[in-house]
Amino acid sequence: MSDKHKLAFFKSSLIFFIVFIGVILFFSAVNFAFAAELKNPLGDDMNDPRIFIGRLIKGILGLSGSIALLMFIYGGVVYLTAQGENERIQRAKSTLTWATVGLAVIFGSYAFLNYLFAGLKG
Template sequence: MIKFFAIFILVFLFLFNVSFVLAAELPNPLGGIKDPREVIGNVIRAIFGIVGSLALAIFIYGGFMWVTSAGNEEKVKKGKDMIMWAAFGLAVIFVSYALVTFVINAVVGGGGSSGGQAIETGEGILLPD
């Protein structure tokens, strides 16, 4: 009986041996964003990315329509108009993206320094040299 019990314990220990694994910590998918202004800025940038992609798709569709018009003047004009308005839309999107990025950086990033190197004081306030 003791021999059976010893074999049972040995089999149990070998079969159900738990090895501890040092698993890697998962990174925060938000990237450590704690400020709501940064979240709003990221949402606005994502919206501009989507709108720019849509304008580019319309630009490509206008070119496709123009190429496949087979000499039909109405389709050629429609394709040219789509390309012209898509190019105008892309220009407006790029300018508005630049302006919004400038404003977001000014609000979130403090607007840059007035010259000199920024240093961090004991209170966490950034001041120029």
């Protein structure tokens, strides 16, 4: 083999070795990533039905509060854009009234459930 061929063989062997080591390191890093222990963000006590139901109820009440906020915004926009039309003004007032009633029901149910779960705990 001539020096030119030896140099080409050495370069190709070196490139193959670098790529091979890179692939090995890449897949070993992926393996270490899969081996990492993941913590449950909800906590380790999700098997307890009381805690699961409590978190579910809090989520539902939060969603209900968000819907009530959207109804307040909708009623306010309808009221502001009514331009003196009595029908739209009445519809906006009705929306705001029922959003207020809904919010009162949400707060009342939260207070009742908080009281109920406090009584169940101890």
